Amino acid sequence: MADPKRKAHRSLLDEFSTDAPYVTEVRRLMQSLLRHSRGHASRVYMVTSAARGEGKSTTCALLAIVAARIFHRRTLLIDADMRRPSQHTLLDVSPRPGLSALIKGKITLEAARKPTPIPLLQIIPSGRPGQASAEAYDDDSFARVIASARRKHELIFVDAAPVVPVVEPIMMAEHVDGLLLVAMAGRTSIPMIRRMRQILDPVHEKLIGGIVNNAAEGLPYYYDHGYYGYRPERVRAAMEDVSDEDDDPTPQDTGAPGAPTPPKES
Numbered sequence: 671m672a673d674p675k676r677k678a679h680r681s682l683l684d685e686f687s688t689d690a691p692y693v694t695e696v697r698r699l700m701q702s703l704l705r706h707s708r709g710h711a712s713r714v715y716m717v718t719s720a721a722r723g724e725g726k727s728t729t730c731a732l733l734a735i736v737a738a739r740i741f742h743r744r745t746l747l748i749d750a751d752m753r754r755p756s757q758h759t760l761l762d763v764s765p766r767p768g769l770s771a772l773i774k775g776k777i778t779l780e781a782a783r784k785p786t787p788i789p790l791l792q793i794i795p796s797g798r799p800g801q802a803s804a805e806a807y808d809d810d811s812f813a814r815v816i817a818s819a820r821r822k823h824e825l826i827f828v829d830a831a832p833v834v835p836v837v838e839p840i841m842m843a844e845h846v847d848g849l850l851l852v853a854m855a856g857r858t859s860i861p862m863i864r865r866m867r868q869i870l871d872p873v874h875e876k877l878i879g880g881i882v883n884n885a886a887e888g889l890p891y892y893y894d895h896g897y898y899g900y901r902p903e904r905v906r907a908a909m910e911d912v913s914d915e916d917d918d919p920t921p922q923d924t925g926a927p928g929a930p931t932p933p934k935e936s
């Protein structure tokens with residue numbers, strides 16, 4: 671049994687329930703990813719967004735949890751946002767050693783990977799912040815990490831920094847199979863989405879899905895996630911739409927189904 675004194679917070683795993691409406695949304699998204707990964711021994715998906723605080727890490731962790739726990743895939747979650755790491759908190763593991771030392775070749779993949787309470791899910795936390803910078807992604811270090819992870823895991827989810835203020839995500843995108851873009855309804859601005867589109871243009875063929883993270887203020891977020899998975903052409907079309915004349919500060923309604931009704935708290 672866990673030592674109650676050790677945990678000052680409740681992790682995402684504590685809150686996770688296979689019956690929760692937001693898990694249904696994540697499952698739907700996973701179905702699309704599994705279609706995309708069909709015929710491949712291993713697939714790597716990077717989750718990013720235009721700006722900070724739009725729900726990248728939460729979405730990435732939920733995808734990894736659902737992949738391992740519900741879809742029984744050998745899954746690895748990599749925290750590659752070394753400036754604002756959070757997966758160690760979400761999954762309640764030690765943050766070090768982790769990706770920063772692994773990229774620098776100081777430790778092996780085995781030493782960097784940590785188990786989680788879900789048997790098929792392992793995590794590489796960020797490691798020491800600031801230890802690996804953009805230069806680390808410039809050579810083939812990150813590519814080597816991904817290549818060795820592919821040999822052990824069917825699905826790999828990479829939690830990345832935001833695209834607009836940080837240079838690493840576009841460098842990392844070269845080495846993954848698909849990009850999932852998160853926007854938070856009411857928060858992500860159209861100019862930021864437009865800028866993200868410009869930055870990601872060189873890797874636009876990797877764009878496979880968009881997720882509108884539909885936060886509602888005042889409710890516990892785990893009761894009110896609205897995760898909407900779109901087909902790539904719809905994501906591209908939505909990004910085309912915002913690239914021209916629309917200056918509305920919030921993302922457009924792309925016709926996705928409504929958010930799940932949150933259960934009442936007792």
Ligand SMILES: Nc1ncnc2c1ncn2[C@@H]1O[C@H](COP(=O)(O)OP(=O)(O)OP(=O)(O)O)[C@@H](O)[C@H]1O
Nearest residue numbers: 722723724725726727728754883884885886891895
């Ligand atoms: N659907 C949601 N509704 C309400 N709050 C949410 C939702 N998803 C995430 N949050 C909350 O928003 C905050 C930011 O979420 P998260 O850390 O996942 O975003 P991020 O994009 O990874 O942020 P950062 O850029 O700092 O890494 C957290 O406090 C998280 O609990």
Ligand SMILES: [Mg+2]
Nearest residue numbers: 726727751756
């Ligand atoms: Mg984050």
